[in-house]
Amino acid sequence: MVACSLEETVSANHHVRLIWDLVERLDLSAFAAGLKVRHGCAGRSATDVRLLVALWLWAATDGVGSAREVARLCKVHDAYRWLCGGVEVNYHTLSDFRVDHEAALDGLLTSMLVMLTDQKLVKVRRISQDGLRVRASAGTSSFRRRRSLEERLADAQKHVEALKSQRQSPSKPASTRRESARERLGRERVARTQTALAALAQVEAFRQQAKTGKKSKQEPRASTTDPDARMMKMPGGGYRPAFNVQIATDTDSRAVVGVGVTNAGTDQAQSEPMRDEVQERTGGHVEEHLVDGGFVKIESIERADQAGVKIYAPPPQRKNGDSCEPLATDSPEVARWRQRMGSAEGKSIYKQRAATSETVNADLRILRGLERFGVRGLGKVKCVALWSVLAYNVVHFGKALLMGC
Numbered sequence: 001m002v003a004c005s006l007e008e009t010v011s012a013n014h015h016v017r018l019i020w021d022l023v024e025r026l027d028l029s030a031f032a033a034g035l036k037v038r039h040g041c042a043g044r045s046a047t048d049v050r051l052l053v054a055l056w057l058w059a060a061t062d063g064v065g066s067a068r069e070v071a072r073l074c075k076v077h078d079a080y081r082w083l084c085g086g087v088e089v090n091y092h093t094l095s096d097f098r099v100d101h102e103a104a105l106d107g108l109l110t111s112m113l114v115m116l117t118d119q120k121l122v123k124v125r126r127i128s129q130d131g132l133r134v135r136a137s138a139g140t141s142s143f144r145r146r147r148s149l150e151e152r153l154a155d156a157q158k159h160v161e162a163l164k165s166q167r168q169s170p171s172k173p174a175s176t177r178r179e180s181a182r183e184r185l186g187r188e189r190v191a192r193t194q195t196a197l198a199a200l201a202q203v204e205a206f207r208q209q210a211k212t213g214k215k216s217k218q219e220p221r222a223s224t225t226d227p228d229a230r231m232m233k234m235p236g237g238g239y240r241p242a243f244n245v246q247i248a249t250d251t252d253s254r255a256v257v258g259v260g261v262t263n264a265g266t267d268q269a270q271s272e273p274m275r276d277e278v279q280e281r282t283g284g285h286v287e288e289h290l291v292d293g294g295f296v297k298i299e300s301i302e303r304a305d306q307a308g309v310k311i312y313a314p315p316p317q318r319k320n321g322d323s324c325e326p327l328a329t330d331s332p333e334v335a336r337w338r339q340r341m342g343s344a345e346g347k348s349i350y351k352q353r354a355a356t357s358e359t360v361n362a363d364l365r366i367l368r369g370l371e372r373f374g375v376r377g378l379g380k381v382k383c384v385a386l387w388s389v390l391a392y393n394v395v396h397f398g399k400a401l402l403m404g405c
Helices: 015-023 050-063 067-076 078-084 091-099 104-120 146-168 177-209 271-282 297-305 332-342 343-368 378-405
Strands: 126-135 229-233 240-248 256-262 288-290 311-312
Touching: 015 050, 015 078, 015 378, 050 078, 050 091, 050 378, 067 078, 067 091, 067 343, 091 378, 104 271, 104 332, 104 378, 126 256, 126 271, 126 343, 146 177, 240 343, 256 271, 256 311, 256 343, 256 378, 271 297, 297 311, 297 332, 311 332, 311 343, 332 343, 343 378
Parallel strands: 126 288, 288 311
Antiparallel strands: 126 240, 229 240, 240 256
């Protein structure tokens, strides 16, 4: 038994105090929209959404991505104990809250960016975008071809029917909890396999539409663990189940101004949606968009130029000649892009892409928990990415956000 004051366990300048002060001032009504209020009957009080938001913001700041670990830290770590103030938080509550509020998290990011833009701290005149491939919560062996999935589906359906027949047999006693659980697990197996087959159809359709010029020797596969995950080439080499997290950063302030999650293994179609998202969030106009060579798509460059946006991206290398020299077949928009990338000014501006996006990606991956996802499905993965981005902005702009509330 140790007598102590929780208030004294955390120093006056500890960053967790800034997070709590910010959470107290933010409008978090969207997180409480799903709570049901019943009049005239007994019920259990819901955990305050301010506490749950503060816990996950601090956990993302601290690089903790497990609900069980957060629940444990709430009992043993001074910063987490100070936030809870003696309140016990169940890990189921933490886990559900983390992935159930995608719209509210998206709105919270927008409101933070509005505060920063109002103070002239964030300007989206020039943004840098990059794709961060994060390992999915699925094993490589869970990816199966169509024939294997169809066989597994047939076996799972037969298993469920056999369990139903046993339960309904007059010679058998009434259904027990164990038999009901076995039947439920069988139904879940059928549902997962059916979802994987539907995802496989999407992969097959994508391959037919893709104009790559060469066919893959391997048959398309889908995961029975996480049907939304896709096999992607990872930065360290090799292919792993992963998601493609798109991050847009303001080059002047290094604030993250846009985030998206896709299961596409290519970045070619990601620049336009991200630019539209950034402009909608901040109300500003993107004039210069910095991306790497994986985003290069002639149609996107032409549309961006027509909208008054200058694309800075390296042109594909040629076997003969300078890749920055316009071709006779180039449109005026593409010709201007090539000339821009060949100029000294263009090369100087493009250097900001690596200096901005790569450092932000490293921060999110190493310090904010985006090394590997512990949840499954695009929606839940998007929520985890939003928590990490929110924590990043709070760490770097916490005092300015407090002033803007």
